[in-house]
Amino acid sequence: MNRNLRNRVMAGLLLTAALLLSVGIFVIRGARQFVSSSTWVEHTHDVITALEHVYATVKDVEADQRGFLLTGRVELEQEYLANLPAARTAAANVARLVADNPEQAARATQLQDLVEKRLQASLETYTTYKTSGFDQARSMVAAGAGIDLMGRIRELHKTMAAQERDLLSRRVTLSETNARTLELSTVAGLGVGLILFWLVARRLLVEVRERRRAEALTAGANAELTKSVHELALREDHTRQLSRYAGMLQSCRSVGEAIDVSRQAIDRLLPDCGSAVYLIRASQDLAESIGTWGRPAASTAALFPPQDCWALRRGQPFESEDVGHGVRCAHVSAIDDASAWSICIPLVAHGEILGLANFSCGRAPAASQRDVMVAAVEQLSLALSNLRLQDSLRTQSIRDPLTGLYNRRYLEESLTRELARCDRVGKALSVLMIDLDHFKRFNDTHGHDGGDALLTHAGRLLQAHCRAEDIACRYGGEEFTMILPEVDAERARARAEQIRGAVETLDVYHRREKLGAVTASIGVATFPESSREAAELLRRADAALYNAKQQGRNRIVSD
Template sequence: MTGALARILVVDDNDSGRYVTVHTLKRAGYLVSEARSGAEALSLLVNTRAGMEHVDGADQMDFERPDLIVLDINMPDMDGFEVCRRIKADVGSAQIPVLMASASYLTAENTAYGLDLGADAYLAHPIEPSVLIATLRALLRVRAAEAEVRQLNLTLERRVLERTGELQRLSEELQVQVRELEERNTEAKVLSEMSEMLQACFSFSEIEQVVALHVALLFPGVPGKLYSYGASKDGLEELVAWNGKSTSTSLFGPEECWGLRRGRLFASVEGELNCHHHQTTGSTLCVPMLAQGDTVGLLYLERETAFPQRQQRLAQTVADMVALAMVNLRLRETLRQQSIRDPLTGLFNRRYLEETFERELRRSERKGEAIGLIMLDVDRFKVFNDTHGHEAGDVLLKALGGVLRESVRAEDVACRYGGEEFTLLLPGANQQQTFDRAEQIREAIVRLKVTNQGKVLEGVSASLGVATFPQHGRELAVLVRAADLALYRAKREGRNRVVNAE
């Protein structure tokens, strides 16, 4: 890739989607080849001189091994996961970065599965051109850095062999080269381990620990910090520091850093232009962490003497790795929240209730504690919808979601069970405690003032049924049934009341 345009192989069975991706990459200056199926892509990678058509209609061209593969997941003959597995199993193609793309397959489980197979990043269809290009650049920078380290290792080894006969005269030079080779091998090992561990992180605190441990090894004795943008995106906050005290502040605005202003690595030395967020008298490196078109943070390093180009490139590689890991983690967390949350009310959904109950059941059995379950149904919700409209009905359900969130403890689980029906799981609550909590919720709903289009919609009430483990059952379905029957009794007895299961 150095001194030549990067070659990209696009694998997608969808003609229109593949055309958009190829067209975007060609406009960005990449050399692009394409495959219409996983089998065709694997054939091309095995037979590196096989011919294939240009997207623009040119007859044939010699196919060369790509620098990066853009791989669609959802393909009929062989899905992207199997293609990725085979690519990474092949010695000749295992080092090629794989960017997986999908619309329907982009779940938290599939994301983790693809990364375990060796994929380097995920993007969701439809792919924004700027995000695609930025992601490719980040992946290619990492690949280029790894290739550079491997090439340097090969170069040093060849020079050692060539000068074996001159050991006496070149002994001192050879010792220097051997030490450099050892340093590069150590760096390559640390980078590989860091990349693997970052992809396995499930929280930002884990990312912080991995970064602090490995960057301290890559830059021994060099103080540094990792920053990320706060929730407001108007300032950067220190996440973690390593190798002693740094002069950079723990909180600063992006306008105080030349690296963030320029959007690329900024190296300063004593007596020259410096950023405003540190007071060091030596040299510094400020490396913005960019991924998928977004600046997610900053890698900061400082030392007394200037950073050589090799260490600047190493710092850039680290920043790219961390940025990709942070973006992938945010994506996985977003997908997980989407899979367990009701989009209208923001409460948990039925799937999360079922998962949580099994966990709480085991805990309660160990401790000998009860579990309370409340089923809640809005009274005359259909009449409310018919009278005020479905938009007002949605407003009411959102307001009820707010009431439930304010009425539960940290360990409780409030769910939208379906339609206008809600469920609350109360670990450690006995029958009387659960009934009291249900009564508090009922009273809060009666006091609820729902406003829609400037009009206050009053007269909202709910009926609630209460059941507990183990008194009314040891399975979620049995408890829900018992609470449901109590809820129906509350409806029959006049609504707007709480009834215990029998």
């Protein structure tokens, strides 16, 4: 090799080395910037999640307190007391996360103060309930201090979340810019480096081999970087869709709405999988399908005993790598002997298993998709639990807990509505006012438990004598009321005689002991003959009942 060639080779090698060194420094710097911006993106996600947790925890405090005030259930009281420190901890966590942002830090301090005030107001209501009873506590709730504080918390939560989302958008943009800059600088540096290597490699086979090795290593690093950027973007998209899904679920007012929202969201998140959602019946004997969608790779039964599912038995997700040739749940089977992957995930909320969700695909999905499945099921579990609690509270607000009949408040609302309807269609409406004769003497003889047993049996008897359109209510004490839409005075009297006769032959058992016989007096009033007003119609039926008792009881008197 002559001196000129050697000099050119050395110059090329030095130039190439210098260029690669520069590219390496730039790549390292760009990678650090990318990692830094990605870290800030993660941090912003943590802040948004913490904000949602604060708001959700305070809402849980409200819900548990309201449920306890309405029902007096000890488990709701325990959940309420347990959620108080959790709300404070969540608010403190937000303050810690935004300490680097003075503006958000000030808002976080204000949020902590509002949360503490809301919790103190809640504790005052709780203490009043424990010391002075439900009515005094309800008056404090009606005063609106807690509602005002909750509104301020909600607005501040929205402001902080909006600020964080704005930060997230800017930081994601910066992260993507850093990634593109890093990729472009790497490609440009490699291009120039390859040209120089090609010029030197014509004479030096060793340098050619080194160049190819360097190219392969760099290409691998670039592929890994591109893959990481793609996965980050995919996770961000999944997080955004799951956040929107959770928000939609919180606004659902029925299980059907929650299933429709889930169908749309999960179809977008998992387009290559099939899904099915089951709820366990109240009897705990069967799991019943309430929604299926997607393209299932394995079939699953519409109705099956909970013990047929490994996930329900173990209380945790159960995965089948190949439904046709491995351990699987009894309710899952392969379609036409084709291989399929399946997973069952329990619907768990507040420690209670509500049902399960089943997902099936032609092949095992990526870990990120499995994370999406678990996250979606967690959100659906909370939504279904909240809907069940809402239905329970509504039922408790209109039903008498002892007899299972509607209460007086529901009676007054329903009578006004049914009177208006019957007036529109030109039909009669009758009201039966029913009183159990000598109930006080029965109660004194058999004790309060015996009296309660009689009232319970009477409630069941009235329900058995109701048509679908009739409304049976406990008016108060041992008095009951029945609204009979489209029933005239003659038919109402015949219905009353059936009920009077049924009460006379009623067998009341308490603690396996048959209690004494009982009779009933019934007053009948009919729209429009007796009155056209709801309150007056009830008064006339009550007056007729009074006459029946004055005439010797165990009889029917019409107004």
